[in-house]
Amino acid sequence: MKVLAFGIAREIFGSATVEVAAGSASTAAELQDVLKLQYPRLAQLSSFMIAVNGEYAQPGTTINEGDEVAIIPPVSGG
Amino acid sequence: MKVLAFGIAREIFGSATVEVAAGSASTAAELQDVLKLQYPRLAQLSSFMIAVNGEYAQPGTTINEGDEVAIIPPVSGG
Amino acid sequence: MIDIKISSEPLDVSSCIAWAMSPEAGGIDVFIGTVRNMTKGKQVVRLEFDAYEGMALKEMNKIAEDLCAKWPVTKVLIHHRAGVLSVGDIPVVIVVSAAHRAAAFDACRYAIDTLKETVPIWKKEVFEDGEQWVAAHP
Amino acid sequence: MIDIKISSEPLDVSSCIAWAMSPEAGGIDVFIGTVRNMTKGKQVVRLEFDAYEGMALKEMNKIAEDLCAKWPVTKVLIHHRAGVLSVGDIPVVIVVSAAHRAAAFDACRYAIDTLKETVPIWKKEVFEDGEQWVAAHP
Numbered sequence: 001m002k003v004l005a006f007g008i009a010r011e012i013f014g015s016a017t018v019e020v021a022a023g024s025a026s027t028a029a030e031l032q033d034v035l036k037l038q039y040p041r042l043a044q045l046s047s048f049m050i051a052v053n054g055e056y057a058q059p060g061t062t063i064n065e066g067d068e069v070a071i072i073p074p075v076s077g078g
Numbered sequence: 079m080k081v082l083a084f085g086i087a088r089e090i091f092g093s094a095t096v097e098v099a100a101g102s103a104s105t106a107a108e109l110q111d112v113l114k115l116q117y118p119r120l121a122q123l124s125s126f127m128i129a130v131n132g133e134y135a136q137p138g139t140t141i142n143e144g145d146e147v148a149i150i151p152p153v154s155g156g
Numbered sequence: 157m158i159d160i161k162i163s164s165e166p167l168d169v170s171s172c173i174a175w176a177m178s179p180e181a182g183g184i185d186v187f188i189g190t191v192r193n194m195t196k197g198k199q200v201v202r203l204e205f206d207a208y209e210g211m212a213l214k215e216m217n218k219i220a221e222d223l224c225a226k227w228p229v230t231k232v233l234i235h236h237r238a239g240v241l242s243v244g245d246i247p248v249v250i251v252v253s254a255a256h257r258a259a260a261f262d263a264c265r266y267a268i269d270t271l272k273e274t275v276p277i278w279k280k281e282v283f284e285d286g287e288q289w290v291a292a293h294p
Numbered sequence: 295m296i297d298i299k300i301s302s303e304p305l306d307v308s309s310c311i312a313w314a315m316s317p318e319a320g321g322i323d324v325f326i327g328t329v330r331n332m333t334k335g336k337q338v339v340r341l342e343f344d345a346y347e348g349m350a351l352k353e354m355n356k357i358a359e360d361l362c363a364k365w366p367v368t369k370v371l372i373h374h375r376a377g378v379l380s381v382g383d384i385p386v387v388i389v390v391s392a393a394h395r396a397a398a399f400d401a402c403r404y405a406i407d408t409l410k411e412t413v414p415i416w417k418k419e420v421f422e423d424g425e426q427w428v429a430a431h432p
Contacts, residue, residue, distance in 0.1 A: 006346050007416030008427040046432045051414070054349040070346055070414075076428035077343070077350075077374060077415030078327050078386050078406060084208050085278030086289040124294045129276070132211040148208055148276075154290035155205070155212075155236060155277030156189050156248050156268055170308045173324075179331040179381050185402075186324035192393065193317040243317050255330065257406060264323075265399050 001025070001063065003035070004070035009048065012041045022065075028057035035071065046074045079103070079141065081113070082148035087126065090119045100143075106135035113149065124152045158220040159233040162209055162277075167235050167246045176231045176251040183257030185264040189248040191241050201282045203241045208276040212236070215275045219267050223252070226266070227259040234267060236277060247279070296358040297371040300347055300415075305373050305384045314369045314389040321395030323402040327386040329379050339420045341379045346414040350374070353413045357405050361390070364404070365397040372405060374415060385417070 001020045005013045018035075025031035028050035036043045049072040050057045056072070063069055079098045083091045096113075103109035106128035114121045127150040128135045134150070141147055159175060169188060176184055191203050220232045233251040241247060250267045254260040279290045297313060307326060314322055329341050358370045371389040379385060388405045392398040417428045 004346070006414065007344050007418070008430040010344070011427075045430055051346070051349055054346075054352050056412075070349070072346070072414050073416065073427070074429040075410070075412065075414055076417040076430075077345075077413045078410040082208065084276065085206050085280070086292040088206070089289075123292055129208070129211055132208075132214050134274075148211070150208070150276050151278065151289070152291040153272070153274065153276055154279040154292075155207075155275045156272040169311060173307060173326065177328060177382060181328050182330040184324075184326040184328060186322075186326065187395065187399075188311065188322040188324065189395075190315060190319050190322060190391075192320040244315060253328075257325065257327075261325075261399070261403050268395060 001069060003031070004068070006070065007073045008045065009042070009071045009073045012039050026062055027059065028052065028061045028063065029059035031063060031069070048073045079147060081109070082146070084148065085151045086123065087120070087149045087151045090117050104140055105137065106130065106139045106141065107137035109141060109147070126151045157231045158217065158224070159231070160213055160216045160220060161235045162207055162212055162238055163235060164237070164239045167237060167249045169246065169249055172233050172235060172249045172251050176233055176253040178230045178253055180255060181230045181253035182255050183260045184251060184253045185257070185260040187248070187250040187264050187268050188246055189268075191243050191245045191247065193243045195281055198283045200243060201284060203247070204280040204282065205238050205241065205247060206278045206280070207236070207238045209238070211276050216271065219270045219274070223263045223266055227254065227263040228256075229254040229259055229263050232263070232267070234271065236275070238277075295369045296355065296362070297369070298351055298354045298358060299373045300345055300350055300376055301373060302375070302377045305375060305387045307384065307387055310371050310373060310387045310389050314371055314391040316368045316391055318393060319368045319391035320393050321398045322389060322391040323395070323398040325386070325388040325402050325406050326384055327406075329381050329383045329385065331381045333419055336421045338381060339422060341385070342418040342420065343376050343379065343385060344416045344418070345374070345376045347376070349414050354409065357408045357412070360408075361401045361404055365392065365401040366394075367392040367397055367401050370401070370405070372409065374409075374413070376415075
C-alpha cells in the first residue's frame, strides 16, 4: 500500500510517499501502529491522523485496495 | 444662542441652525426642554442629545457663551 | 497607529488595507459596510449621509484609542463616507491589524458596533415613494 | 455562493472582495492572514506551505457549507496560498458577505478558526539558524 506524506511526515519518510506491506494494516489505527514502528520519529509528533480518499479516517475506518491513503501530521495552515 | 442641527433635526428646524434666546437655557437639559417646546416634533424622536464643543453633554452640563452647541438626533452611521 | 477620515469621495478599500499591513501583524480584520438594495422589504433608491464632521472625527478617534487600550492591535483605520450613496456603495471601512487574529476580530467588531452607537452621522433612506431618517423614530 | 481556491500565485485581496460584494449584502467581513516578521522572538526568513490539495479543497468547502448552514450569509470566499512566502505576504484570505454584519463577523471567524484546525495545509517557518514545521511537536 502506498501512503502519501505531507509536511513533517514527508521529511521523516524522506519521500512524498512511503510503501507499507499489503495486508499489514487493514484499518487506519493499524496503519498508524505500523508506521510508528517503521518510523519512530512519528511517535514524537503531537499527533497524526490518517486520511482515506481525502477524508479524515476514524480509528476503525477500513482501508481497501486502491484507496488513496495519506498521513496527516498536525495541520498549521492559515 | 445658535444651535447646530443635523439629520432629521435640520428638517424639523427647516435650517442648519436655530436661534434660542440667550439666557433661556443654561444647561443641556434646559436647552432640550426649550427646543421641545419650540419644536414639538422633536418630542416624537426616539431621543435626542445635546453636544457642547463637540462632546456629548450630560443633562447638567452648563452652556457658556461662545460654546459650539448642537442637537444630536439618534445617530445612524455605518 | 490610527487613521480616521470622513470623505465625500468613494472609499478605496485596497489602499485602506495596504495602509494597515505591517510586518508585525499576523492578521487583519476588515469590515466593509455596503448599501443594501432593500430595507424591510422596500427597494432603496439611495442613501444620504449627514455628518457633524468635527464631532464625528473626535468620536471616531475615541473609538480607535479605546480599542488600542483594550486590545494589542498594530494599526486601526476607520473611514466613513458623507454625501449621497447608491446601492453597492461603501459607507464605512474599518481595518484592524494585530499580531494575533483574535484581537483584530474583537477590535474591529467593537469599532463598528460603537460607531453605530456614538458617532454623529445620520443616514436617510430614500425609497421610490418616500424617505426616512434611520432610527429617528421609535 | 462559495469560492474556494488554493493558489501558488499571490492572493489578490481586491478581487476577492469584489467577488463577495452584492446588492443584498449590508456587511462584509474580511480576514487577511499576513506573514509576521517574528515568531517567539525569532526573526522569520520565509514560510513554506505544503498542502494536500485535493483534501484541503474538500475541507475548505466543508467549512464554507457548514457556515452557510449556520448563518444567513450571502457569499463566502476562502483562498489559501501554497509555496514559499516572505514576511508581509498573504497566506489566507477569507471574505464573508451577509445582509447583517453579525453573521458576517461570526461566520468569517468560524472559517479561519476551523481552517486552522482541519484543513490539511502545513507551514514550515524558516529562521536564520534553523526551521520548524509549526505545531508538529508538543
